[in-house]
Amino acid sequence: MLTELAGCIIQRILDYRKRITLIGDYSKGKNNSLNDFIYRRNMEISEKIIKKSIRIKAPAEIAWKTWTTHEGLKAFIGVENDIEIKIGGKFEIYFLMDNPLGLRGSEGCKVLSYLPKEMLSFSWNAPPQYKDVRESKYKAWVVVIFKSIEENETEVTLSHLGWPAEKKWEDVFNYFEKAWSHVFNDFERLFLDVK
Numbered sequence: 001m002l003t004e005l006a007g008c009i010i011q012r013i014l015d016y017r018k019r020i021t022l023i024g025d026y027s028k029g030k031n032n033s034l035n036d037f038i039y040r041r042n043m044e045i046s047e048k049i050i051k052k053s054i055r056i057k058a059p060a061e062i063a064w065k066t067w068t069t070h071e072g073l074k075a076f077i078g079v080e081n082d083i084e085i086k087i088g089g090k091f092e093i094y095f096l097m098d099n100p101l102g103l104r105g106s107e108g109c110k111v112l113s114y115l116p117k118e119m120l121s122f123s124w125n126a127p128p129q130y131k132d133v134r135e136s137k138y139k140a141w142v143v144v145i146f147k148s149i150e151e152n153e154t155e156v157t158l159s160h161l162g163w164p165a166e167k168k169w170e171d172v173f174n175y176f177e178k179a180w181s182h183v184f185n186d187f188e189r190l191f192l193d194v195k
Helices: 002-019 023-027 034-041 060-068 070-077 167-194
Strands: 050-056 080-083 091-094 111-115 119-124 140-150 153-161
Touching (some): 060 070, 060 119, 060 140, 070 080, 070 167, 153 167
Antiparallel strands (some): 050 153, 111 119, 140 153
């Protein structure tokens, strides 16, 4: 049932994002140019999705806390972060602490929605090395599903979607295809080390 619900939510987000993208930023008086607004308003979103899935030997509650707390993320990603599990709360992970503010990682990313111990979604930006894409201010989004298989086994599935159908985003897509594999390897290793 949760998988069907998540699929429905993802599809509705895709449909919505295809029609209107990020208009809320402009209605709140942010300092964005009219050209940037028109560019983002007319952006076509592709159907591309990065999907990663893993089963770990831990209850869903533990898997959830690993993804939704400062200590949990630091345990398997190994870097500083600022996480606020509330709608619109921060979901910022700082991979490059020596970089200037704004170029350290996922600054500006936010929690989009969540179901405690079941699902988390957050916006996700391009890494600093993809300057043109990062400066567009557009963020794709990530949905993480926590499905309890048995009392002490959980399937964790990540879907990274909302990819603009533009050539300049292809390198970013390819980057995250590899990066999420590394993240999931580290996540799995965390639970192998617990034994």
